[in-house]
Amino acid sequence: MHKVIVIGGGPAGMMAAITAAKNGSSVTLLERNDILGKKHLITGKGRCNLTNSCDMEGFIANIPVNARFMYSALKAFDNHQLMEFFENRGVKLKEERGGRIFPESDRSQDIQNALIKAMKTQGVEIITARAVGIKTDENGVCGVLTEGGKMLPCDSVILATGGKSYPLTGSTGDGYTIAKDLGHDIIPPKPSLVPLEVVDRRLCEMQGLSLKNTGLKVKDKQSGKVLYEDFGEMMFTHFGITGPMVLSASAFVRNIGGKLIELDLKPALSEEKLEERIRRDFERYSNKDFVNALTDLLPSKMIPHIAQYCNIPKEKKINQITRQDRHALIDALKHFTFEVKGTRPIAEAIVTSGGVSVKQIKPSTMESKIISGLFFAGEIIDVDAYTGGFNLQIAFSTGYIAGMNA
Numbered sequence: 001m002h003k004v005i006v007i008g009g010g011p012a013g014m015m016a017a018i019t020a021a022k023n024g025s026s027v028t029l030l031e032r033n034d035i036l037g038k039k040h041l042i043t044g045k046g047r048c049n050l051t052n053s054c055d056m057e058g059f060i061a062n063i064p065v066n067a068r069f070m071y072s073a074l075k076a077f078d079n080h081q082l083m084e085f086f087e088n089r090g091v092k093l094k095e096e097r098g099g100r101i102f103p104e105s106d107r108s109q110d111i112q113n114a115l116i117k118a119m120k121t122q123g124v125e126i127i128t129a130r131a132v133g134i135k136t137d138e139n140g141v142c143g144v145l146t147e148g149g150k151m152l153p154c155d156s157v158i159l160a161t162g163g164k165s166y167p168l169t170g171s172t173g174d175g176y177t178i179a180k181d182l183g184h185d186i187i188p189p190k191p192s193l194v195p196l197e198v199v200d201r202r203l204c205e206m207q208g209l210s211l212k213n214t215g216l217k218v219k220d221k222q223s224g225k226v227l228y229e230d231f232g233e234m235m236f237t238h239f240g241i242t243g244p245m246v247l248s249a250s251a252f253v254r255n256i257g258g259k260l261i262e263l264d265l266k267p268a269l270s271e272e273k274l275e276e277r278i279r280r281d282f283e284r285y286s287n288k289d290f291v292n293a294l295t296d297l298l299p300s301k302m303i304p305h306i307a308q309y310c311n312i313p314k315e316k317k318i319n320q321i322t323r324q325d326r327h328a329l330i331d332a333l334k335h336f337t338f339e340v341k342g343t344r345p346i347a348e349a350i351v352t353s354g355g356v357s358v359k360q361i362k363p364s365t366m367e368s369k370i371i372s373g374l375f376f377a378g379e380i381i382d383v384d385a386y387t388g389g390f391n392l393q394i395a396f397s398t399g400y401i402a403g404m405n406a
């Protein structure tokens with residue numbers, strides 16, 4: 001019987017193991033942790049945004065790196081097939097804003113349980129062991145070497161060890177070393193979907209402040225060109241900023257260090273309407289200090305920073321505020337701008353950008369073009385996507401076709 005070893009028990013490895021076993025192979029899955037899918041369990045804040053309801057065009061648009069490489073895998077096992085896979089196994093799903101698909105229970109554990117049950121049904125053997133190398137002979141792959149020095153013979157290997165982010169979950173980049181030892185090029189791993197550090201440390205005093213319904217632009221510092229634009233939620237932290245919009249911006253604008261972030265704190269109001277609103281507030285608070293007249297307009301943590309930004313003394317009385325001051329305030333509210341220092345380290349990124357070069361992988365099978373019988377699946381491959389369930393779909397789709405062809 002054809003023997004397949006899957007290295008890595010994340011979503012890609014588990015789907016690969018199920019598919020290969022269903023296809024008639026004898027399958028062993030090696031996972032270094034005592035439990036499978038440690039990272040998978042924390043996805044979507046423990047709710048697991050497993051895919052997206054959009055069409056193929058939508059998927060391709062949400063994969064900024066090597067989207068074309070993903071075409072065959074997404075066609076062979078698309079979001080509808082993935083949803084069907086779980087629904088057929090009793091996991092009810094629901095759709096949320098932006099086409100995001102979650103288990104109805106809001107528990108990633110339910111998705112994980114369905115995968116584990118399917119592996120058991122298909123007779124997949126699960127071994128807790130860390131793979132350190134793949135042995136080859138003149139025909140290609142012939143075995144996997146584990147940390148304890150054991151050699152496990154096989155006919156094919158599916159390498160699904162994930163990327164380098166959140167290393168405590170087990171994804172420490174082992175697969176890159178294994179693939180490199182066999183002659184594959186590794187595109188240097190970089191953080192993507194990652195929080196950002198800011199140059200002006202004073203902004204960190206707003207730590208914990210969450211902004212909703214905010215406009216965000218990333219601009220080039222020299223030319224002022226808008227590189228990215230979004231609307232939604234973000235948060236200030238002890239190092240800078242994070243939240244859905246910020247993570248997406250980090251994935252979209254590569255090399256974001258040195259770029260400017262411009263926030264529109266009042267996106268629903270035009271500058272004229274905002275001026276009317278400010279005039280009304282100022283009439284009501286005409287005897288107050290400047291900072292005390294902004295309480296209806298802004299969260300309290302933000303007020304001192306806005307005052308500083310528009311260079312208006314905190315204690316200036318409202319009845320002494322000039323037209324120029326008012327325009328400086330409007331400018332601060334509509335164009336609050338600061339510089340990005342860089343991203344947080346890869347360990348804090350949601351996904352790793354980079355990995356095994358797609359030039360050395362056959363897109364229709366996920367087999368290596370260099371080593372016969374070696375397949376890749378999931379985040380180890382140099383493909384990454386935005387938030388919205390796209391990264392897990394990539395893991396499941398590549399896992400599926402690697403399993404079909406291994």
Ligand SMILES: Cc1cc2nc3c(=O)[nH]c(=O)nc-3n(C[C@H](O)[C@H](O)[C@H](O)COP(=O)(O)OP(=O)(O)OC[C@H]3O[C@@H](n4cnc5c(N)ncnc54)[C@H](O)[C@@H]3O)c2cc1C
Pocket residue numbers: 007008009010011012013030031032033036037038039040042043044045048049050051129130131132160161162163165166169170171172173174175349350351377378379380388389390391392393395
């Ligand atoms: C906080 C967080 C939230 C996320 N939320 C979402 C979300 O809601 N939706 C979404 O689409 N994506 C999300 N992602 C991204 C998603 O989790 C990954 O893209 C996905 O897990 C990649 O799957 P994978 O199987 O390729 O790798 P991993 O999930 O990283 O699995 C790799 C497995 O291989 C094992 N392994 C590594 N080296 C070895 C070795 N040498 N021997 C044996 N085993 C080994 C690891 O222990 C690990 O279990 C999130 C990521 C994070 C960090």
